[in-house]
Amino acid sequence: MIAINIIAVGDLSEKWQAEACAEYVKRLGAFCKYKLINIKEGQSVLSKLTPKAFKIALCVEGEAYDSAGFADLIDSLAVRGYSELDFIIGGSDGLSGGEKAACDLRLSFSKMTFTHGMMRVFLLEQIYRAFMINKGLKYHK
Numbered sequence: 798m799i800a801i802n803i804i805a806v807g808d809l810s811e812k813w814q815a816e817a818c819a820e821y822v823k824r825l826g827a828f829c830k831y832k833l834i835n836i837k838e839g840q841s842v843l844s845k846l847t848p849k850a851f852k853i854a855l856c857v858e859g860e861a862y863d864s865a866g867f868a869d870l871i872d873s874l875a876v877r878g879y880s881e882l883d884f885i886i887g888g889s890d891g892l893s894g895g896e897k898a899a900c901d902l903r904l905s906f907s908k909m910t911f912t913h914g915m916m917r918v919f920l921l922e923q924i925y926r927a928f929m930i931n932k933g934l935k936y937h938k
Contacts, residue, residue: 799871800830800881801924804845806888807838807913814914821921828928838888842896850881852900854892855916859903868927884924886916 809815825831834845846852851874862870874882885892885900897903906919929936 802832802883804834804842805886809914817918821925847881847883850883851879852883853902853904854885854897854900856903859905861905868930871927872931886913
């Protein structure tokens, strides 16, 4: 079973974000191991990266995927032998150049800027959607 690690700067400030994240984490339990590594604003994510994981930085200048393409990416990484994926969500100042350079892929959800709390919800939903697509289960339309 693949492990999904989300390394996120800052705490969730909205109750609805925490509830949405909890719901998707519960759903993901059927497909993967999940771990949240929460760090404080201003602290570097570099020490929290999993050494053998495929590391994905969420940033506006990254590569954009549609949901099916994102599902293919996750599936292809598993086929290539990656048993862990690290997704990195920066804080209010984003990720530093060094943090981005330490990653294997830069992923963009949009050219727009979102709060890190909203990105956590969006990311968990898309990871769940990817597993549903890859298993051929109904959810994605």
